[in-house]
Amino acid sequence: MSTQPLRPPVKAVTFDLDFTLWDLTGVLHHAEAVCQGLLEQRYPEVAARFDRDGLRALRNTVAEETPAIAHDVTALRRAGLRRAGELAGYHGGELDQLVEEAFEVFLEARHAVTLYDDSLPLLRALQGQVRVGALTNGNAEVARLGMEGYFDFALSAVELGAAKPSHLVFETAANRAGVPASQIVHVGDDVHSDVYGASNFGMQAVWLNRDGASWPAEVPRVPHHQVTSLAELEGMLLGLIRASA
Numbered sequence: 001m002s003t004q005p006l007r008p009p010v011k012a013v014t015f016d017l018d019f020t021l022w023d024l025t026g027v028l029h030h031a032e033a034v035c036q037g038l039l040e041q042r043y044p045e046v047a048a049r050f051d052r053d054g055l056r057a058l059r060n061t062v063a064e065e066t067p068a069i070a071h072d073v074t075a076l077r078r079a080g081l082r083r084a085g086e087l088a089g090y091h092g093g094e095l096d097q098l099v100e101e102a103f104e105v106f107l108e109a110r111h112a113v114t115l116y117d118d119s120l121p122l123l124r125a126l127q128g129q130v131r132v133g134a135l136t137n138g139n140a141e142v143a144r145l146g147m148e149g150y151f152d153f154a155l156s157a158v159e160l161g162a163a164k165p166s167h168l169v170f171e172t173a174a175n176r177a178g179v180p181a182s183q184i185v186h187v188g189d190d191v192h193s194d195v196y197g198a199s200n201f202g203m204q205a206v207w208l209n210r211d212g213a214s215w216p217a218e219v220p221r222v223p224h225h226q227v228t229s230l231a232e233l234e235g236m237l238l239g240l241i242r243a244s245a
Helices: 027-042 044-049 052-065 073-087 092-110 119-126 167-177 191-201 230-244
Strands: 012-015 131-136 153-156 184-188 204-208 225-227
Touching: 012 167, 027 044, 027 052, 027 092, 044 073, 052 073, 073 092, 119 230, 131 167, 153 167, 167 184, 167 191, 184 191, 184 230, 191 204, 204 230, 225 230
Parallel strands: 012 131, 012 184, 131 153, 184 204, 204 225
Antiparallel strands: none
């Protein structure tokens, strides 16, 4: 059996962000629409040539051409905007300004997320009890959401040059937490990136499976624990923390 109970001692808890602490449904679509509106107003030559689907296709092309940045969603989006600007005839400082303005309005709108009802209660319960970290493959910034006070550290693929399930991400998290991997509980919704990655590194992996999905056939089964809500996990963690004292 690959499903197993969590065990003490627990000295740190790390969280994925998108679809773990907040709902990202429709957010990226909205952010891309905001970005497109900025392009229509400020850089109409780009907007006339590339709609949202066109920009997405261009990013895919850039990712294929430069696999070294394929994990870095920020670098990839910036590179796509730069390519679009170049093809529309922009260059030099004007091109740099286009990339900065378009990316910034996208990034701000990308943070218009809705936290799940059970997220803040769990984070508050963990404050001062264990080290708490955020691990994301995206470009969400807890500080931009005013949530930095809940975390002792935050790591992103943008910063690390690697994305979950890479061992580098979880190794860096363990170093930041300052405790052995076996004493860290990692929580995430993505079976491959979060559960498989964390378990393979030796962490106690928790699959947050809000919708009762089945384990994907293409992902090797690994030891993990499964919960349907963060509220369910909160009681488990508080009990483990007391047992770890």
